[in-house]
Amino acid sequence: xxxxxxxxxxxxxxxxxxxxxxxxxxxxxxxxxxxxxxxxxxxxxxxxxxxxxxxxxxxxxxxxxxxxxxxxxxxxxxxxxxxxxxxxxxxxxxxxxxxxxxxxxxxxxxxxxxxxxxxxxxxxxxxxxxxxxxxxxxxxxxxxxxxxxxxxxxxxxxxxxxxxxxxxxxxxxxxxxxxxxxxxxxxxxxxxxxxxxxxxxxxxxxxxxxxxxxxxxxxxxxxxxxxxxxxxxxxxxxxxxxxxxxxxxxxxxxxxxxxxxxxxxxxxxxxxxxxxxxxxxxxxxxxxxxxxxxxxxxxxxxxxxxxxxxxxxxxxxxxxxxxxxxxxxxxxxxxxxxxxxxxxxxxxxxxxxxxxxxxxxxxxxxxxxxxxxxxxxxxxxxxxxxxxxxxxxxxxxxxxxxxxxxxxxxxxxxxxxxxxxxxxxxxxxxxxxxxxxxxxxxxxxxxxxxxxxxxxxxxxxxxxxxxxxxxxxxxxxxxxxxxxxxxxxxxxxxxxxxxxxxxxxxxxxxxxxxxxxxxxxxxxxxxxxxxxxxxxxxxxxxxxxxxxxxxxxxxxxxxxxxxxxxxxxxxxxxxxxxxxxxxxxxxxxxxxxxxxxxxxxxxxxxxxxxxxxxxxxxxxxxxxxxxxxxxxxxxxxxxxxxxxxxxxxxxxxxxxxxxxxxxxxxxxxxxxxxxxxxxxxxxxxxxxxxxxxxxxxxxxxxxxxxxxxxxxxxxxxxxxxxxxxxxxxxxxxxxxxxxxxxxxxxxxxxxxxxxxxxxxxxxxxxxxxxxxxxxxxxxxxxxxxxxxxxxxxxxxxxxxxxxxxxxxxxxxxxx
Amino acid sequence: xxxxxxxxxxxxxxxxxxxxxxxxxxxxxxxxxxxxxxxxxxxxxxxxxxxxxxxxxxxxxxxxxxxxxx
Numbered sequence: 001x002x003x004x005x006x007x008x009x010x011x012x013x014x015x016x017x018x019x020x021x022x023x024x025x026x027x028x029x030x031x032x033x034x035x036x037x038x039x040x041x042x043x044x045x046x047x048x049x050x051x052x053x054x055x056x057x058x059x060x061x062x063x064x065x066x067x068x069x070x071x072x073x074x075x076x077x078x079x080x081x082x083x084x085x086x087x088x089x090x091x092x093x094x095x096x097x098x099x100x101x102x103x104x105x106x107x108x109x110x111x112x113x114x115x116x117x118x119x120x121x122x123x124x125x126x127x128x129x130x131x132x133x134x135x136x137x138x139x140x141x142x143x144x145x146x147x148x149x150x151x152x153x154x155x156x157x158x159x160x161x162x163x164x165x166x167x168x169x170x171x172x173x174x175x176x177x178x179x180x181x182x183x184x185x186x187x188x189x190x191x192x193x194x195x196x197x198x199x200x201x202x203x204x205x206x207x208x209x210x211x212x213x214x215x216x217x218x219x220x221x222x223x224x225x226x227x228x229x230x231x232x233x234x235x236x237x238x239x240x241x242x243x244x245x246x247x248x249x250x251x252x253x254x255x256x257x258x259x260x261x262x263x264x265x266x267x268x269x270x271x272x273x274x275x276x277x278x279x280x281x282x283x284x285x286x287x288x289x290x291x292x293x294x295x296x297x298x299x300x301x302x303x304x305x306x307x308x309x310x311x312x313x314x315x316x317x318x319x320x321x322x323x324x325x326x327x328x329x330x331x332x333x334x335x336x337x338x339x340x341x342x343x344x345x346x347x348x349x350x351x352x353x354x355x356x357x358x359x360x361x362x363x364x365x366x367x368x369x370x371x372x373x374x375x376x377x378x379x380x381x382x383x384x385x386x387x388x389x390x391x392x393x394x395x396x397x398x399x400x401x402x403x404x405x406x407x408x409x410x411x412x413x414x415x416x417x418x419x420x421x422x423x424x425x426x427x428x429x430x431x432x433x434x435x436x437x438x439x440x441x442x443x444x445x446x447x448x449x450x451x452x453x454x455x456x457x458x459x460x461x462x463x464x465x466x467x468x469x470x471x472x473x474x475x476x477x478x479x480x481x482x483x484x485x486x487x488x489x490x491x492x493x494x495x496x497x498x499x500x501x502x503x504x505x506x507x508x509x510x511x512x513x514x515x516x517x518x519x520x521x522x523x524x525x526x527x528x529x530x531x532x533x534x535x536x537x538x539x540x541x542x543x544x545x546x547x548x549x550x551x552x553x554x555x556x557x558x559x560x561x562x563x564x565x566x567x568x569x570x571x572x573x574x575x576x577x578x579x580x581x582x583x584x585x586x587x588x589x590x591x592x593x594x595x596x597x598x599x600x601x602x603x604x605x606x607x608x609x610x611x612x613x614x615x616x617x618x619x620x621x622x623x624x625x626x627x628x629x630x631x632x633x634x635x636x637x638x639x640x641x642x643x644x645x646x647x648x649x650x651x652x653x654x655x656x657x658x659x660x661x662x663x664x665x666x667x668x669x670x671x672x673x674x675x676x677x678x679x680x681x682x683x684x685x686x687x688x689x690x691x692x693x694x695x696x697x698x699x700x701x702x703x704x705x706x707x708x709x710x711x712x713x714x715x716x717x718x719x720x721x722x723x724x725x726x727x728x729x730x731x732x733x734x735x736x737x738x739x740x741x742x743x744x745x746x747x748x749x750x751x752x753x754x755x756x757x758x759x760x761x762x763x764x765x766x767x768x769x770x771x772x773x774x775x776x777x778x779x780x781x782x783x784x785x786x787x788x789x790x791x792x793x794x795x796x797x798x799x800x801x802x803x804x805x806x807x808x809x810x811x812x813x814x815x
Numbered sequence: 816x817x818x819x820x821x822x823x824x825x826x827x828x829x830x831x832x833x834x835x836x837x838x839x840x841x842x843x844x845x846x847x848x849x850x851x852x853x854x855x856x857x858x859x860x861x862x863x864x865x866x867x868x869x870x871x872x873x874x875x876x877x878x879x880x881x882x883x884x885x
């Protein structure tokens with residue numbers, strides 16, 4: 001942070017530079033591809049004012065979108081057939097994109113054709129099945145009816161002298177040899193109708209033909225696959241006899257309306273068995289054809305599945321490359337593309353290497369040129385984080401991304417955030433539970449990072465190192481608060497307190513006395529369950545919160561000093577940092593000092609009284625509230641310093657800024673001529689600020705707001721840190737209640753079943769309320785303390801993040 | 816064990832931790848500085864918490880009064 005030591009990792013953004021790349025057209029595609037593999041360049045969109053259709057490579061993007069659609073279609077088909085694409089696809093040599101396009105087209109056509117044929121065959125098969133059923137049922141019916149009719153005929157004949165032979169068919173259309181005029185011309189139709197519509201079917205038939213039909217229905221036992229809908233439907237076989245053309249037409253229309261499939265039937269007995277065997281043969285043939293078709297389709301999908309992932313990656317990469325190419329502007333000569341982008345300074349060599357490789361691999365005549373541009377624009381912020389620090393950096397970025405090169409609170413957040421969480425969570429039993437939970441994630445880290453997890457699991461997995469730190473610190477603070485599921489232990493030696501007399505009769509009235517030195521590590525175990533536990537612990541925790549809060553706020557102000565020094569802003573050092581330090585420490589630093597002195601001397605001074613009367617009547621004698629000699633004078637001095645520091649913060653800075661502005665723009669009465677250079681489009685964006693306006697009133701009001709915010713904030717932020725006390729108290733009380741009123745109560749009954757029930761309830765309550773809800777609650781409050789009370793002392797957070805063009809990122813986006 | 820003695824123990828632990836970090840995995844000056852900062856911050860926070868709790872119990876103003884039925 002100073003001249004002594006090297007710059008600290010993560011403290012400030014990596015130095016970034018704006019580079020201009022001039023790429024010859026023939027190597028453009030390969031260059032962008034290699035840069036995407038490198039992932040260290042953020043391209044600026046030079047064609048922002050053009051619509052997507054006006055851009056150079058719109059046609060190629062459409063091609064890629066088509067290929068992506070075909071791949072999605074394949075994926076769908078594979079899912080339906082239950083084939084999963086292999087994760088590690090056989091990587092053949094780099095497939096050419098054009099070849100891939102043709103291949104995908106062919107495969108799609110083939111697959112569509114196979115599907116269509118399969119559909120047709122299935123339909124034919126279902127129809128044949130239905131036909132077979134109809135043949136069987138209607139055949140039975142005719143058979144039964146005929147045997148009855150022949151029996152009747154025989155009866156009639158035995159009574160009379162019949163001329164008709166037994167073989168006379170019952171029903172025949174107009175081909176009767178006997179008197180035609182006396183013949184009733186009956187026709188019949190047969191088929192299948194869905195069972196649920198059968199009653200309505202019957203009714204409408206009856207009404208439409210005025211009852212001049214004879215309908216016979218029988219149920220089909222098993223559901224039949226409907227050819228049109230391809231689902232299994234329960235159907236009835238129907239057989240309807242009608243007379244006359246008109247009736248026939250009506251019946252045909254009604255059948256169509258009810259989606260009742262009709263099949264032809266030949267009443268000739270001899271032919272029936274022939275027809276049935278023919279149908280059976282056709283069925284078996286169709287089945288083999290269909291099966292063969294399915295096998296063929298399966299094989300095709302299998303071959304697709306082997307290469308699917310690779311093709312998918314390739315198409316996505318192509319799309320990304322063309323999107324990026326669209327951001328580059330075409331030079332007037334149309335021989336090269338100009339691009340601008342941000343990259344970290346340390347990556348210059350790597351980018352140059354990538355450009356050279358691309359030029360070499362694409363056999364270009366000219367190499368690409370890279371040059372650094374000077375600009376007043378604010379660069380993006382880039383922190384090189386690893387898997388441990390990235391979670392903490394994300395927490396900070398969620399509030400606001402650091403301005404380019406300002407101090408990054410993320411560095412200290414790595415330690416202070418879990419620490420403040422632990423102050424509110426302090427219980428080493430719960431800490432161990434959290435540690436075990438997060439160790440599960442850490443041990444299976446490699447496996448889980450490749451999988452797709454649910455939303456909540458994803459969040460917990462992403463924050464596993466944060467939770468690890470939180471757990472470790474919780475174990476430490478739990479040992480200090482001496483709470484193991486709210487039970488204290490004498491781990492570090494004997495308690496400092498003992499009874500006054502040997503028979504301990506005063507223990508419940510006047511209390512114990514201190515016989516030894518203070519308990520060496522943490523809160524004395526004797527306090528738990530006593531009547532004075534809460535007054536003691538509350539006083540301790542409130543004072544602790546104030547001390548920790550003042551320390552963190554001082555750290556914040558010191559970071560603002562380092563920011564001012566880095567940006568060489570002397571005004572900020574003398575007229576912001578120093579008065580802020582003086583104000584905060586003369587009031588709350590003094591309070592912290594008083595707390596420590598009171599503890600060290602065991603004085604009975606009332607600190608509320610001291611602080612309030614320091615303001616109300618500073619010259620009054622302190623009397624028994626005096627903690628150390630010279631306190632009156634010190635308080636007067638501190639009060640004066642605090643009063644002086646407020647105008648010190650407010651007044652000088654606006655005037656000094658005005659003077660600086662005037663000095664800077666002294667000789668600039670004339671504006672410069674716009675110089676025309678090669679990259680004409682680029683110039684517009686650079687000189688966005690041009691001639692700044694200095695509004696004195698605006699600057700003064702800004703400084704006024706800043707001052708008021710700091711002065712009032714000093715009080716409110718310090719009080720805000722009392723939430724450390726509040727949440728810690730809540731946690732310990734909840735934990736105590738669950739332990740005593742659930743577990744101990746269940747234990748007291750001396751009954752095994754009640755004990756087991758009690759243990760289950762205790763575990764459920766501990767996990768649900770303490771481990772989940774309290775964790776989230778303490779997490780949130782620790783986060784707030786960082787975002788508001790710590791960061792408003794120094795953080796501006798109005799930068800933007802560095803998003804390099806990288807294929808790794810694209811792979812995750814699409815899923 | 817005394818305030819000063821335990822404070823010294825914290826300091827020693829901090830120094831040992833930073834030396835271990837430097838010896839076992841030396842990763843370049845800027846990252847080393849980051850690690851050192853983190854270790855110092857962590858030890859400071861832990862020490863502060865211990866010191867506050869210890870100081871508060873050195874000369875207490877109230878004593879534990881046991882509740883009935885202990």
